[in-house]
Amino acid sequence: MEDRETIIGLEIHCQLNTKSKMFCGCSTDFRDNEPNTHTCPVCLGLPGSMPMVNKRAIEFALKVGKALNCTIREESEFSRKNYFYPDLNKAYQITQYDKPLAEWGKLLIDGDNGEKEVKITRIHLEEDPGRSVHMGTTDRGKYTLVDYNRAGIPLIEIVTEPDLRSPKEARKFLNKLRATLEYLNVFDSEKEGSLRVDANISIKGSERVEVKNISSYKGVEKALTFEVTRQRNLLRRGQPIARETRHFVETRGITTSSRSKEEENDYRYFPEPDLLPLRVSSWVESIELPELPDARRERFIRQYGVSAEHAKTLTGGLKLAEFYESVAPADPALAATWTADYLLGELNYRDFTIDAMPEDLFRELIKLIKSNAITDKSAVEILRIILDEVKEGKGPEHPQAIVDRLGLAKSSEDLVMKMVEEVVAEQPAAVADYYAGKMQALNFLVGQVMKKCRGRADPGHLNTLLKELLDKKV
Amino acid sequence: MAKILSFTPDDSVHAFLTTIPEVTYGEGPLSGVTVAVKDNISTKGIETTCASKILKGYIPPYDAHVVALLKDAGAAIVGKTNMDEFGMGTTTENSAFGPTLNPLDKNRVPGGSSGGSAAAVASGLCDVAIGSDTGGSIRCPAAFCGIVGLKPTYGRVSRYGLIAYANSLEQIGPMARDVKTLSRLYSVIAGHDPRDATTVNKPYSHEPSANIEGLKIGIVEEFFGEGVNPRVAEVVKEALATLESLGAVVKSYTMPSMKYALSAYYVTCTSEASSNLARFDGVRYGPGLDSAKSWHDAYSEQRKEGFGKEVRRRIILGTFSLAAGYYGRYYQKAQTARQMVRDDFERIFRDVDVIAGPTMPDIAFRLGEKSDPLQMYLADILTVPANLAGVPAISVPCGKIDSMPVGLQIIGKYFDDEKIIDTAFAFEQEGV
Numbered sequence: 001m002e003d004r005e006t007i008i009g010l011e012i013h014c015q016l017n018t019k020s021k022m023f024c025g026c027s028t029d030f031r032d033n034e035p036n037t038h039t040c041p042v043c044l045g046l047p048g049s050m051p052m053v054n055k056r057a058i059e060f061a062l063k064v065g066k067a068l069n070c071t072i073r074e075e076s077e078f079s080r081k082n083y084f085y086p087d088l089n090k091a092y093q094i095t096q097y098d099k100p101l102a103e104w105g106k107l108l109i110d111g112d113n114g115e116k117e118v119k120i121t122r123i124h125l126e127e128d129p130g131r132s133v134h135m136g137t138t139d140r141g142k143y144t145l146v147d148y149n150r151a152g153i154p155l156i157e158i159v160t161e162p163d164l165r166s167p168k169e170a171r172k173f174l175n176k177l178r179a180t181l182e183y184l185n186v187f188d189s190e191k192e193g194s195l196r197v198d199a200n201i202s203i204k205g206s207e208r209v210e211v212k213n214i215s216s217y218k219g220v221e222k223a224l225t226f227e228v229t230r231q232r233n234l235l236r237r238g239q240p241i242a243r244e245t246r247h248f249v250e251t252r253g254i255t256t257s258s259r260s261k262e263e264e265n266d267y268r269y270f271p272e273p274d275l276l277p278l279r280v281s282s283w284v285e286s287i288e289l290p291e292l293p294d295a296r297r298e299r300f301i302r303q304y305g306v307s308a309e310h311a312k313t314l315t316g317g318l319k320l321a322e323f324y325e326s327v328a329p330a331d332p333a334l335a336a337t338w339t340a341d342y343l344l345g346e347l348n349y350r351d352f353t354i355d356a357m358p359e360d361l362f363r364e365l366i367k368l369i370k371s372n373a374i375t376d377k378s379a380v381e382i383l384r385i386i387l388d389e390v391k392e393g394k395g396p397e398h399p400q401a402i403v404d405r406l407g408l409a410k411s412s413e414d415l416v417m418k419m420v421e422e423v424v425a426e427q428p429a430a431v432a433d434y435y436a437g438k439m440q441a442l443n444f445l446v447g448q449v450m451k452k453c454r455g456r457a458d459p460g461h462l463n464t465l466l467k468e469l470l471d472k473k474v
Numbered sequence: 475m476a477k478i479l480s481f482t483p484d485d486s487v488h489a490f491l492t493t494i495p496e497v498t499y500g501e502g503p504l505s506g507v508t509v510a511v512k513d514n515i516s517t518k519g520i521e522t523t524c525a526s527k528i529l530k531g532y533i534p535p536y537d538a539h540v541v542a543l544l545k546d547a548g549a550a551i552v553g554k555t556n557m558d559e560f561g562m563g564t565t566t567e568n569s570a571f572g573p574t575l576n577p578l579d580k581n582r583v584p585g586g587s588s589g590g591s592a593a594a595v596a597s598g599l600c601d602v603a604i605g606s607d608t609g610g611s612i613r614c615p616a617a618f619c620g621i622v623g624l625k626p627t628y629g630r631v632s633r634y635g636l637i638a639y640a641n642s643l644e645q646i647g648p649m650a651r652d653v654k655t656l657s658r659l660y661s662v663i664a665g666h667d668p669r670d671a672t673t674v675n676k677p678y679s680h681e682p683s684a685n686i687e688g689l690k691i692g693i694v695e696e697f698f699g700e701g702v703n704p705r706v707a708e709v710v711k712e713a714l715a716t717l718e719s720l721g722a723v724v725k726s727y728t729m730p731s732m733k734y735a736l737s738a739y740y741v742t743c744t745s746e747a748s749s750n751l752a753r754f755d756g757v758r759y760g761p762g763l764d765s766a767k768s769w770h771d772a773y774s775e776q777r778k779e780g781f782g783k784e785v786r787r788r789i790i791l792g793t794f795s796l797a798a799g800y801y802g803r804y805y806q807k808a809q810t811a812r813q814m815v816r817d818d819f820e821r822i823f824r825d826v827d828v829i830a831g832p833t834m835p836d837i838a839f840r841l842g843e844k845s846d847p848l849q850m851y852l853a854d855i856l857t858v859p860a861n862l863a864g865v866p867a868i869s870v871p872c873g874k875i876d877s878m879p880v881g882l883q884i885i886g887k888y889f890d891d892e893k894i895i896d897t898a899f900a901f902e903q904e905g906v
Contacts, residue, residue, distance in 0.1 A: 041536050045753050047529070047637040048516040048538060050670050082749050082796070086769055091752030143765055146757065268796035270805055273641035273746055274633075275671050 004235075005204040006228055008170050009162035010220075013155050013196040014181060015128065016060045017188045021152035022127040023051035023094065028153055031192065035147035043152035045089030050274045057154035058101075060186040061125050062280060062287055064156055065102030067180055068120050072284045076101045078125075078272040083265045087130035087146050095126035095157075097269040101278070108294065109176045110312065112169050119161035128153040150193075162200065167224035170199065174217055175316060179293045182318035190353065199224055203231050207243040211255050214248045223248040227255055296321055304332035313340040319354045320344075326359045330366040338366060342380060346387055356390050365399040372415060378408040416449075416457055420465050423448045434470055442466060476500055481508070481552040487575040487584070489594035492521055493553035502548030504662055508600040509544055512591050513554040514561055515604060515646065516635035517541050520551075524637050525569035526559045528754045528780030530761060538635020539670065540604060540646050540663045547662040552600050555590025559782045560751065561608050561639040563587050564853045565839060566615070568784045573841060576619060578878060582838040585618030587611040591649050592619040601650070602659045606636055608644035609739055610833075610857025613869035616649055617881025618838035620871045622656045622898065623649045627889050628864030629674045632667030638750040640743035641672075643861040653870065653899040657682050660891070680892040682899035687721035689897065690826040696732040697831030697856055709880045710832045713872035716904050717830070717897070727822045727829075731814040732859065738811035739858040740851060741795050741804050747785075748792030754780065787847065815862040823887045828897050832856055833869040833881030856883065866891040870898040 021028055024042035041049040065072050079097035105120035130151040134144050158177070164170045174197070181187035188194055196215050201224055202208040209231065214223050231241050246255040291299070293315050300311040300321075314324045314336060327335045343357060350356070365382055368374050374382070382402045389396040403409055423445055424431055430448075433441035446462045476498050483493060491513050499506055511517060514524045516534035518541075523529040537545070544551060558568035566574040566589025574589040576582040577597035584593040588605030592615030595603045605612040607625035616623025624647045631646045638644070648663065650656035657680060664678035693714065698707045718724055756763040756776040763772040781789070795804035822829060835856060844850040860867035865888055872882035882901065886894035 041534075044758060046516075046534065046536070046759070047522070047524075047532070047753070048534070048635040049536075050634050052669050052671060080749050082752060084752065084755065084770075084773055086755075086757050089753065089758070091755060092749050144769070266798045268749070268793065268798070268801075270745060270749070270796055270801070273672075274638075 006165055006167075007162045007202050007204055008164035008167070008224060009200045010158075010160045010164070010170060010173065011198040011200075012158045012160075012174070012177065014158070014187050015191065015194040016057055016154040016156060016186050017191075017194075018054055018056045018060060018154055020054055020056075022054050022057050022125070022154035023152055026152065030149035033149065035145070035149060038149040039151070043089065044148055045091075045151075051094060051272070053275060053278075054154060057125060058278065058280065059283075059287065060154070060184070061101050061123065061156050062284055063184045063186055063289060064158070064181065065105065065123050066284065066287060067184055067289055067292055068102070068105035068107055068123065068158070070102035070105030070120060070123060072102050072280060073099060074279065074281050075099065076124075076278045076280070078275045078278070079269045080272050082268045085129070085132075086144060087132040087148070087151070089130060089148060089151050093127060093129060094272055094275070096124035099277075100124035101280075107173065107176060107180070109169070109173050111172065112166055116163075116169075118163045118173055121159040121161050123156055123158050126155050126157060127151070128155050162202075167221045167228060170224055171217065171221040174220055176293065178217070179316055179318065183290055183292050183296075185290070185318075199227075201227050201231070203228075203235060203241070206231065206235065207241045209241065209243065210245045211248055212245055212258070214250075216250065219248060219250050222253050223255055226253060230255070293321075300324075304328055304336065306332065306336040310336045310340045313344070317354070323354045323357070323359060323362075327363045327366060330363045331370045334366050334370055338362075338369070338379070342383060346383055350387055350391055352387065352390075356387060358386075358396060361386055361396060361399060368399055368403065372418065373410060374403060374408055375410060375414070378403070381406075381408070416453065416462070417465065419449050419452045420462065420469060423452065424466070424469060431470065477506065479506065479508075479550055481550075483552075483594075483599040485599060487577050487580065487593045487597055488572060489555055489574055489584075489590045489597065489599060490553040491523060491525065491556050491571055491590065494520070494551065497550040497552050499550035500545070500548045502546060503658065504544065505548030507549050507602060507659075508552045509549045509659075510553055510555045510591055510594040510600045510603040511541060511544075511551055512557055512588050512603070512605045514557060514606060514637040514639070515541060516637065517551065517554065520554060522554065522637070523571075524560045525557045525571055526754075526781065526785065527570045528756075528760050528777070530570075532759045534635075536635065538646075539632035539667045541635065543663055543665075544604070549662070553594075555588070555594055555603060557590055558587035558611075559785050560637070560747070561587040561606060561611055561644070562747070562784050562788055564610070564614055564850055565844065566590060566593075567841065568782055570782055575841070576838050578620060579838070582840055582878065583618065583843075585615030585834070585838060587615075588623075588649065589615045592616055592621055592623065595619070595621050595649055595651060602655060603649040604646060604659075604663070605649050606639075606644055606646050607857075607861065608640050608743060609854045609861050611644075612647045612649060613833045613857050613867060613881065613883060614854075616869040617833035617871075617879065617883075620874075620879030621649060621651050622653050622868065622870050622902075623647065624656060624660060624868045624891070624895070625860060625866060626660070626664065626891055627676075627866040627886075628861075629672050630664050630676055630678070630866070630889065630891065632665070632670040632673050634667055634669040638746070640746040641750065642746060643739070643743055653682055653895060653902050657895055657899075660895075674889075676889050678891065680895065683896050684720075684900040684903045686717065686897055686900040689717075689722040689828065689893075691717060691722050691724045691897075692822045692826035692829040693724055693726045694729045694732070694822070694829055694831060695726060696729050701852060701855060702832060702835040703837070703875075705875050706832050706834070706836055706880055709873035709875060710830075710882055713882045713901060714830060717901060720900055720904065722897075725826060727825075729818045729822070729859070731811065731818045732855070734811035735815055735859050735862060736851065736855050738808040738815065739854065739862055740791070741808035742812065742862075744788045744792030745795045745805050745808075746792065748789045748796065751781070751785065751789055756780075784847070812862045815859055816864075819859070819863045819865055819885075827887070827890075828894055829885040830897070831883055833883035837875050837878040837880060860885050864888065866894055868894045868898050870902055872901065
């Protein structure tokens with residue numbers, strides 16, 4: 001039983017970051033505003049109002065369709081999905097049903113067993129409903145408040161084939177998808193509620209369970225991991241898996257069965273009579289895509305000479321990639337190592353995004369490391385001090401200021417020792433001569449270090465240091 | 475400069491649901507012309523109910539596109555007219571606020587659903603009116619009240635602000651006592667509106683011409699067949715003879731799709747209505763919900779109490795037609811039948827300029843006469859084809875039976891509203 005495959009397919013809803021809503025001119029920038037302040041007759045669903053398609057939303061969706069290698073439909077169509085709910089302004093959602101904008105695409109991801117192609121079933125456009133705020137508990141609330149600021153925000157729903165084989169693979173797919181959407185500049189992953197996922201999950205040969213309402217990246221892996229364990233435990237005990245819809249309870253990290261009336265809806269889809277069919281074929285050709293994650297990764301390897309692993313990490317998010325490119329000139333290799341191996345860990349630890357690290361300070365830090373002015377250990381310390389200062393809301397200090405304040409500068413002795421080590425590494429023939437007993441070789445090596453430090457060391461001291469080092473090596 | 479007129483009509487036929495005692499109006503092509511607006515068209519600051527209890531007290535915060543155009547043209551909007559609730563009816567008896575009476579015989583209905591608009595114009599309470607026509611709702615009351623009413627080509631007038639009953643079928647249109655005035659009103663309301671994606675950029679700026687020399691008129695046999703009062707048919711045939719005497723050429727056709735038209739119409743309009751009317755849940759406007767109940771129960775109660783019987787019937791029919799497993803048998807099939815109607819029109823219009831026949835199969839019914847819904851639906855048989863196809867159609871008075879008017883319906887090609895207006899004008903100039 002353990003070797004039966006886990007089968008996962010995802011339905012991902014992403015808010016497109018257009019300036020105005022899907023079917024009216026209201027602003028989408030509502031998150032810091034009072035409820036029901038970004039509304040008009042259209043997004044309130046007032047009687048007589050009619051939808052007017054936001055061309056930019058269609059352009060954004062077409063970009064996604066192209067980037068995910070989809071076939072764009074010659075003629076797609078909006079439909080009404082009818083159901084009653086207080087936050088659904090018209091009692092129907094304008095969405096796409098049997099004629100979606102894009103179909104049959106694929107996305108390459110870094111799967112559990114190497115590179116993998118995940119097939120995209122379809123991408124369609126729709127409007128977000130409003131938001132219900134239940135006062136009291138969900139089933140026995142005192143009352144519910146409704147905010148229509150969100151009503152009409154453009155969404156795309158991306159549906160995958162059941163190609164994913166583990167919760168981790170699902171997360172990797174989402175990461176790659178998010179990066180792609182960010183590169184296209186159609187999506188802002190940092191906005192609250194900008195991404196919602198429904199997942200279909202089954203153990204091969206058993207019934208499929210739909211987990212709804214997952215609203216964070218981390219939540220997806222958690223919910224799926226819980227569900228895999230739950231389903232495998234049931235099978236192990238010889239119990240059947242019910243075909244059902246479950247809800248993810250983020251705070252508890254579990255899924256619960258949710259057989260409520262509303263979910264047994266017959267949505268009675270039919271074509272939206274107030275909108276014309278969408279014909280985009282000539283438009284599609286004129287849409288040019290920016291550089292996408294895979295292409296950027298290849299370029300990083302080529303242009304900056306970074307390792308494949310670093311390139312993958314550094315191109316995993318648009319802002320991260322841009323951050324790297326802005327600090328790389330200081331020293332591409334050091335910048336890659338210090339961004340991917342040190343900075344990201346420190347950011348993660350603090351739940352920070354890359355925005356927290358001021359580029360100029362990081363560039364300065366790389367320069368200090370490059371010039372041998374500080375040790376790696378000191379560099380890590382400086383990084384932490386800067387991020388802690390950011391966390392505390394203080395203006396972070398310059399690395400050089402921290403070096404001066406804490407006396408982190410390498411002593412001259414450190415520097416001399418480093419040159420001695422370098423010369424020993426660079427002159428294997430002279431070293432061999434020394435071991436063979438030729439004392440002139442030692443003088444030659446002293447001369448080389450003197451040359452390196454431009455005569456600023458004491459030859460007698462160098463003589464001692466070199467002898468100590470070479471004798472230790474034997 | 476704003477001017478004011480006072481409006482205190484002696485509304486003995488109950489044409490109006492709301493009247494504006496002091497009307498402000500401005501300069502423009504319709505300056506001072508008194509216009510009544512059907513109560514399913516949104517008017518900023520004026521209660522708009524669709525003659526339904528469920529919208530009692532609803533005051534739109536915005537003007538429908540046509541209302542804004544009328545105001546810009548200087549028209550004086552004097553009030554909101556009675557109608558069948560949400561446009562669902564052929565007599566204006568289905569108003570939650572009581573029926574409108576026919577000004578020519580108060581024992582008879584004015585037709586519907588724009589009965590209030592027709593009665594207001596026919597009784598001289600105002601100069602012109604705006605109605606809406608989903609399956610004949612402008613032409614039927616125009617015929618029954620003896621005035622002129624036009625259902626424009628679908629897409630020629632913006633529906634923005636018209637409270638939708640069946641979006642794919644309906645158009646707002648002008649109603650007047652004569653063709654010239656109707657034409658003037660139409661030139662103000664026609665045109666493209668970016669807020670209604672189904673409008674096209676075909677403004678109307680036509681001066682009616684009575685010269686119809688050589689006009690080719692198609693007669694559809696089914697328009698004179700079963701269910702049509704022979705006396706009505708006779709009056710209309712005389713009207714056609716008049717048109718011939720003016721130089722028109724008449725030729726006969728059949729329209730096999732007519733036998734599916736009524737079913738296609740009722741499946742389509744009830745389906746769309748079931749979705750359109752779902753928003754009337756009491757959450758955002760209209761009488762408030764009982765918040766002590768669960769939202770599910772409160773919705774049910776609100777909608778049961780708020781909608782009249784005919785509206786509930788059509789919502790249920792439409793919900794059924796769209797249901798999983800029935801969609802293909804009803805809604806989809808209706809769309810196929812609809813295409814057949816379009817094809818029939820297209821075929822006939824390859825030969826002729828206009829099609830003419832009776833607007834209604836009979837004269838205005840007596841109040842309460844059509845108590846069976848199916849009998850009522852059958853009365854729409856001659857008007858629904860134009861809505862199914864989207865072509866323009868006008869009703870112009872063409873004679874009387876028992877001193878009640880009969881309407882001549884003239885149907886045109888897509889975006890050739892001008893031609894049917896000319897034909898109606900030519901006939902009108904001859905006098906009845």
